[in-house]
Amino acid sequence: MGKTIINIAVIGGGLGGLATAIALRRAGHNVTVYEGADELAEVGAGIQVPPNTSRLLDAYGLFDRFAKKVVWPANINMRRYSSGDIIGPTPLKPKMQELYGYPYWLIHRADYQRLLFDAAIEAGANVILGARVNGVDDSTITVHLENGKVEKFDLIIGADGIRSNVRLAVMPNEEVLPRVSTNCAYRATVPAAKMRADPKVSFLMDDPNSNCWIGYRRHIMAYPIRNGELYNLVMSHPGAAAVGRWNEPGNLEEMKTHYRHFDPTIRRVLEKVDNCLKWTLADLPVLSNWVSPSGRICLIGDAAHAMLPYLAQGAAQAVEDGATLGELLTDIKSVDEIPALLGLYEKIRRPRCEIIQKGAYENGDIWHMPDGETQVQRDLGMKGQLPAGAKNPNQWGDGNFQPWLFGHNAITEARKRLGEFRKGSEQNGTEVARL
Numbered sequence: 001m002g003k004t005i006i007n008i009a010v011i012g013g014g015l016g017g018l019a020t021a022i023a024l025r026r027a028g029h030n031v032t033v034y035e036g037a038d039e040l041a042e043v044g045a046g047i048q049v050p051p052n053t054s055r056l057l058d059a060y061g062l063f064d065r066f067a068k069k070v071v072w073p074a075n076i077n078m079r080r081y082s083s084g085d086i087i088g089p090t091p092l093k094p095k096m097q098e099l100y101g102y103p104y105w106l107i108h109r110a111d112y113q114r115l116l117f118d119a120a121i122e123a124g125a126n127v128i129l130g131a132r133v134n135g136v137d138d139s140t141i142t143v144h145l146e147n148g149k150v151e152k153f154d155l156i157i158g159a160d161g162i163r164s165n166v167r168l169a170v171m172p173n174e175e176v177l178p179r180v181s182t183n184c185a186y187r188a189t190v191p192a193a194k195m196r197a198d199p200k201v202s203f204l205m206d207d208p209n210s211n212c213w214i215g216y217r218r219h220i221m222a223y224p225i226r227n228g229e230l231y232n233l234v235m236s237h238p239g240a241a242a243v244g245r246w247n248e249p250g251n252l253e254e255m256k257t258h259y260r261h262f263d264p265t266i267r268r269v270l271e272k273v274d275n276c277l278k279w280t281l282a283d284l285p286v287l288s289n290w291v292s293p294s295g296r297i298c299l300i301g302d303a304a305h306a307m308l309p310y311l312a313q314g315a316a317q318a319v320e321d322g323a324t325l326g327e328l329l330t331d332i333k334s335v336d337e338i339p340a341l342l343g344l345y346e347k348i349r350r351p352r353c354e355i356i357q358k359g360a361y362e363n364g365d366i367w368h369m370p371d372g373e374t375q376v377q378r379d380l381g382m383k384g385q386l387p388a389g390a391k392n393p394n395q396w397g398d399g400n401f402q403p404w405l406f407g408h409n410a411i412t413e414a415r416k417r418l419g420e421f422r423k424g425s426e427q428n429g430t431e432v433a434r435l
């Protein structure tokens, strides 16, 4: 049987939805992305792009375009909150290329979204902005738009974020709400000129690293973005943002008070912040299923596995989800195969995402310890002074976790698993569609 071209709706044009649209267009399918916002609306903050993502961007032919917009950091430096002393570095440049073949990058979210948006359009996806989806129907595989239109597809992908409404069709008997953490994040950027004008902080621009000052119940992750035009700060601290608002303006004095015991260097940077946003940090509990009862609607990205940002992998996993779907659907023979292939998608992706979700949660506990003996032991561990067989508390630097996390190739993994799946179905004398 020859390949079938299917019609796919992607609900949500965030980083996950757009990357998925690229992968599905490369697989030769018709793709419509419905994005509720009237314009590309990623926040003015940074995001880390690990090698498990840069590898996929390269596979999509986007390496050079990204390389022009990013910063290539030398290390992720875990730093003592009070002194700024480096507790444990994770070498990135050139180590990530040497070990895994691809770099670790830092980018502005708006640049990331724009690059993916342009690439999705060029690849032939129909990306519609200002197209809010009220709901999707699992019995008819239809998208119901706020403007009253109803559109029918072969497959619908919910890439609509942590507060997904596509999830209601995937899990019709249960409304899953985000698990709001006890921490909030301030997000801010400082222009390079301001950073460079201060000799005590200019080294943060000249020697680019991801620096993470960790202390009791709070940390600051900071790095340059946009080819060194801005210094980006994510400041996690105890607190809550106003109910229903996930992106409210933060109070600068309150922000500085939270970090009054921190390293004088980073406090000098905070003095240069003119405004910040305050953001509730949340994740999702493990979902019972990612695929709807009909087998024709599935979830990706934060809609399926929103995680705390403490491993910097949320968007990376959304991009991997999309790459997996693209590969699984490349040679689809009939629409009847969709349920089995989505089942395989969930089977491939769920264990990996759940481990990362858990690892991100654990980093909150590891990083936010009070000073004391346990913290001293943690710091020794991060410095590499570990008892034989012990896990490095700096998960990015752990000898087993790092290659599993950064060395992963979502495309080859999907290809391998699809091959096994098809072989298994041949041996059973069943077609994929009937599995």
Ligand SMILES: Cc1cc2nc3c(=O)[nH]c(=O)nc-3n(C[C@H](O)[C@H](O)[C@H](O)COP(=O)(O)OP(=O)(O)OC[C@H]3O[C@@H](n4cnc5c(N)ncnc54)[C@H](O)[C@@H]3O)c2cc1C
Pocket: 011, 012, 013, 014, 015, 016, 017, 034, 035, 036, 037, 046, 047, 048, 049, 131, 132, 133, 134, 159, 160, 161, 162, 164, 165, 185, 234, 279, 300, 301, 302, 303, 307, 309, 312, 313, 314, 315, 316, 317, 318
């Ligand atoms: C402080 C912080 C730092 C982070 N740092 C990193 C990092 O360094 N690296 C990393 O990989 N990840 C990081 N993450 C996680 C990452 O931002 C998310 O995992 C990722 O953006 C999720 O992408 P998504 O496309 O799944 O969802 P979203 O980005 O939430 O996109 C969903 C899209 O769907 C649209 N939408 C929603 N509902 C509808 C509807 N009904 N109709 C139409 N459109 C709709 C929205 O407008 C939005 O554009 C961080 C997160 C936070 C909070």
